[in-house]
Amino acid sequence: MEQNRMSPADRYQLLQSLLLRARALGTASDVQLDAVLEEMDAVWSKMSPGEQLAADDRAATLPRIPAPDDLGLTEVVKAVGDHQLPRRVA
């Protein structure tokens, strides 16, 4: 499997990205999110100190409060023939 060929650092970065995405889209249950966090902990212990430091630096640049409506835009109803995009600032 591809994940078995990944380095622990690459696997950690992938899990971090998946976690943020799942939180943002609300597509994962708390149990699923906990499972990802547990795997991240396990992968963390296999990373070198340098890789852990790099992961910490990367984490510092990531958003802290991902939420589904972070974009600040709302969809609006449009009819065929209209000339505006179907969104506005919330």
Next chain:
Amino acid sequence: MLLSAQRVRSAQGLTGINLYVYRHAAGEWNPSKLEELERTAELVSQSFEVPPGENALASYLDVFAPEGTHSVEIARAAAAIRGCPDPAGFPAVFTEGGAVFRLGLGFGLVPSWRHELTDLVSRLLLSAEDAR
């Protein structure tokens, strides 16, 4: 033409991708003036996974391309964009293969922007084919 995909979430918690296909009159294609292209585009079809209106947007993708651009060309352009370095910010505008892509994301989707681009453009291409 202008193809627009929006990943939305309703107040009831439903999530999905809603799609909008716009057309331009002949001779209206100028990729350096996106605002003008927005204003002159006419909505010709739409399809919904979530009933439209007052849904919060998690992401959106607008693809501007000359009328008649084939889906294969848009798919190739999207593949090339996935190979680009991370943009400095969002919404990000990419020009590739004669088309212009504008991708807007909520913060939580930024690390997986290539994944989101793939999801949205795939749905758009299906919709554009149906609209032909």
